[in-house]
Amino acid sequence: MGKTAVFLCHCGDNIAATVDIEKLKKEFSKDKNLVVKNHMFLCSEAGQQMILDTLDKNKDVDRLVIASCSPKHHWNIFKDCVKQKLNAYMFEMANIREHCSWVHSDREEATKKAYSIIKGAINKVQHHEPIGTVDVPVKRDVLVIGAGIAGMHASLELADKGFHVYLVEKEASIGGNMTKLGRTFPTDDCSMCTVSPIMNEVKAHPNIELLTLSEVVGLSGRVGDYNVTVETKPRYVDLDRxxxxxxxxxxxxxxxxxxYNLGLDKTKAIHIPFDGSVPNAAFIEEEACLKINKGxxxxCEKVCPADAVDFNQKKERRELKVGAIVVATGYQQTDLSNTEYYYEHPDVITGLELERMIVPSGPTGGKVVCPSDGREPKTITFIQCAGSRDKRHKEYCxxxxxxxxxxxxxxxxxxFPDxxxxxxxxxxxxxxRRNEEYYALAREKNINMIMGRPSQIMDAPDGRLFFDVFDKATNKFMxxxxxxxxxxxxxxxxxxxxxxxxxxxLQYGMDKFLSPLHVKIAPVDTTTEGIYIVGTAEGPKSIQDCIT
Ligand code: SF4
Ligand code: SF4
Ligand code: SF4
Incomplete structure (x- = not known):
């Protein structure tokens, strides 16, 4: 067996500020079987060249250790570098950044730990043997889970590039939350007018296969060759008829x-999800149907002129073979009932409920009313950060x-001009972009901005609602x-x-949103190769951020 080269990276001061690289170099240099070098940025072109030069000058080196960052970041870079001189797998990475310098502050202790990590890698690389590579065919089909704006956009991008896409949606229609909005900032476009053509494009695309009322219930395999089990609930209506x-x-x-209208109105046990739904067909809510539950x-079966109602449909399972998976399962509003925010009163509503009232095809035909008695509101108050930025509920914005x-x-x-x-x-x-300007324009619309967290909402004697608040902008209680x-x-x-x-x-954070591999440089990758996240499954974001 030949010698082992050990390369120590400073990573600017990311590693060197906490780990004493010079001390490590001195320690490891005592071992005559090691060739030890250090560099400010090993992953840089100059750093890689130093590795190659070292291997050229030391022909007795047959394996190496790179002590730097996580192999998740730069393993491929170093593999490509090493394979110019040795077998591509004759190296080991010692993660002295994420596993050491970034999580410690005591320089002496961190240096000791880095020494142990590198020592372990040196021992491990002694067992490496040159190995070759084999070509494995990969499935070209892709599964996209969730057909909101992010999932639809991802599906279209993939389908346009020639991939066959299975788009799985648990609801009876695709479209997601965007179909529920009235208008969208910062352009004030009609939301449905924006999303509807996308829904129809998805439906018409020859490379996209839609699976509504469906959920992924099982996964096996690996990148390029995943087996996915999808369960589809019966619609009880023949889509073709x-x-x-x-x-x-x-x-x-x-x-x-x-x-769909957040309970602001009623529908029937069999209904079409909403105006413009895709597929545009009825479905039966199993739990409510008299025939399904009581025989x-x-x-509906008798009156349907198209003979489309079909009570023989059963829950089905299907195995899909795909090469990659995109998760676009989105967000929901936090249920604030029984908290200080959500006073149980019909006239305390959420932003999404207001959106439904604004939409002309919504439960009130586009009229904004007080749900308690249908009167036109004379005073409307928006309460921001309801449950957000609050340690008792959600800490994040x-x-x-x-x-x-x-x-x-x-x-x-x-x-309501008055x-x-x-x-x-x-x-x-x-x-x-354009959001601050949008806000500035709104400030000109005579909206009273009150800088403060409101007290508990309570009933006023006249049947209205009230709360107290200390306005930090004017230093007044109101x-x-x-x-x-x-x-x-x-x-x-x-x-x-x-x-x-x-x-x-998949990994997720304390906030339960899915974690990307790296928030900055791998924001849609996950720790599982071949599985990606898009849209608000990764965290709250605007429509434009969901698709860029
Ligand atoms: S069987 Fe009756 S209850 Fe069930 S969906 Fe049809 S009409 Fe409604
Ligand atoms: S009556 Fe028949 S064709 Fe008409 S919406 Fe209902 S299921 Fe569809
Ligand atoms: S965006 Fe952030 S600051 Fe604004 S209301 Fe929401 S949680 Fe509060």
């Missing part, structure tokens, strides 16, 4: 809360709620009375995102 005439919904005797009724509340306040001003509009905030966060209170509710990963973390064995 249904013409979306709506007759079944009209005649169905069972009324249920309309989940009676069957009216939900990122988009300042902007969507500003947008909704503007819309309220346009709808109304009082308040916004209680901690501070307004409007980063990103009592704010309102007809309608709109909460900028904290966002959290959707149930689907949490489930996928388990099924696909």
């Amino acid at each position: 249904c013409t979306a005439c709506g007759l079944c919904t009209e005649k169905c005797p069972v009324s249920i809360p309309n989940n 009676v009724c069957g009216i 939900s990122n988009i709620c300042c902007m969507y509340s500003i947008k909704n306040a503007k819309i309220m001003r346009a709808k 109304a009082t509009i308040n916004m209680c905030y901690i501070d307004i966060r409007a980063p990103g 009592r704010v009375e309102s007809d309608l209170i709109v909460l900028a509710t904290a966002l959290e990963p959707s149930e689907g995102t949490k489930r996928m973390a388990k099924v696909l064995h």
